[in-house]
Amino acid sequence: MKKGEIVVKAKYISVDPYMRIQQSALNSWEVPHPLGVVQGSGMAGEIIASNSDTLKIGDWVNCYTGWQQYAIVKDTEVRLLDTKIATVSTSLGILGMPARVAYFGIIEAGKIKTGETVVVSGAAGAVGSTVVQIAKLKGCRVIGIAGSQEKMNFLEQELDVDATINYKENKTQESMVKALKTACPEGVDIYYDNVGGVITDAVIDVVNVGARILVCGQISQYNHALDKPEMGPRFLHKVLYKRITIQGILARDYNDRMPEMISEMGSWVKDGKIKYKETIIQGFEKLPKALSGLFDGENTGKMIVKV
């Protein structure tokens, strides 16, 4: 172990939808991810050996060391966790990467304003369930789109979302448009999209002039439509009429602003103003199954594998 390095024993390992993108045969991402390498991921674990001046054995850290049980990593490449704020698993979810893109996405890219109507797809997921709560804290009308009654109950009863739509009961654009019009009598100002496909086609039909669409994920496309794109109705003429702004956002673009996010989100979580759920699956060998489960809607909140 070199000077400054530590050994971290994984306790919680992250599975996230973006990992499916890395399996695309085409060049879809900056980081190519060939067969035969460790799947990259976030991890929360305990330091079991240290050659660092700043971190000691027993400290809990978050790092990006992938799907492995032990990792040697430089002390400058980990984030020391404050276990007084929240459990260490939250460093992968409500105080981690998904929260970062939720927070900066809706506040900065989305330019959210009090009184606006915000629609969130994948609303019960790690990112979506954070976005809906930030939007509520900002004084917006918030509509969550999810895929089960259980998730809709979670959104309405626990997260105080104003209305929910079950996309599995609205599989056509027409049906989804109708549901959106009922849920959004004043139209839609911000659409935070984690899903794409027919849901997005429909939202574009009900947005207001000057609407912002944040593309944080397109999970409906990852399993089948990256190498051979799915066909959908062209919609850029509607972007014109309504002067819509569509912006792709990635958590990594806000990497260096983690302290700023933790500062505000940490207080919200500690004070119970923001709630979170974790779907924790036990067993290192379950990682592929857990990843696959994201695409079957098996998680509410952040999907994590406990080692």
Place this chain on the structure above:
Amino acid sequence: MKKGEIVVKAKYISVDPYMRIQQSALNSWEVPHPLGVVQGSGMAGEIIASNSDTLKIGDWVNCYTGWQQYAIVKDTEVRLLDTKIATVSTSLGILGMPARVAYFGIIEAGKIKTGETVVVSGAAGAVGSTVVQIAKLKGCRVIGIAGSQEKMNFLEQELDVDATINYKENKTQESMVKALKTACPEGVDIYYDNVGGVITDAVIDVVNVGARILVCGQISQYNHALDKPEMGPRFLHKVLYKRITIQGILARDYNDRMPEMISEMGSWVKDGKIKYKETIIQGFEKLPKALSGLFDGENTGKMIVKV
């Protein structure tokens, strides 16, 4: 004639692609345009009667009075033209509405920076031929997409565009991607889109991280695909990877900033730094044919009907 009103005799009447959108059966636009009303349009004409304190007979003005030969209009609703800057017909083109959305679109919405690569579709049209020249003045590498050798020659030889692509010779996404990669060795930073369809599908495949796509027009869709959208490959996952921003822009959003645009563009036109072409068709009765001609690529620069 009421106090403050004038009578304008039309000399030049505008035809623009947006007029085709107004013929859509669905609610595509803020201003519905039923049968049996005058087609709205810009006009440049001479005052032949005046009850105004500020405008007199013989003054030349620009107004939005539609396809008619004479119009009674309030003096506050016209723009007095300075015939020393340029011919009055330019108030419909290079110093009018198309220039306004070109100017503010590429500079403000597009945040154009020296050294970037800018691709413009419909590059030989009224808006496109203005955008390419502003982008050149800003020190960018500029690629114009057009539909004939004559237009490509105009772009390269008269407007100093760096490279051109004939979309009629690149009808598939694959072929257009190949042409774009040759023309844009450093990728594309800004795409100013007047056309949409396959061209846009292709550009999205070659843009750089952080690219801006300005949707100013989607002329490829207006004739057949507004009421029943054309299908195309879904691409929002690519918007995600590249953190692209797509923004719809309309000339009307910059209506109140006309003096600012005229100030800079007027000097450029007067000094010959920005050139322009007009395709002028003679005869009031030719207005429908002229409009139709826009969709067959019959114009280079601004299409105008002279009355």
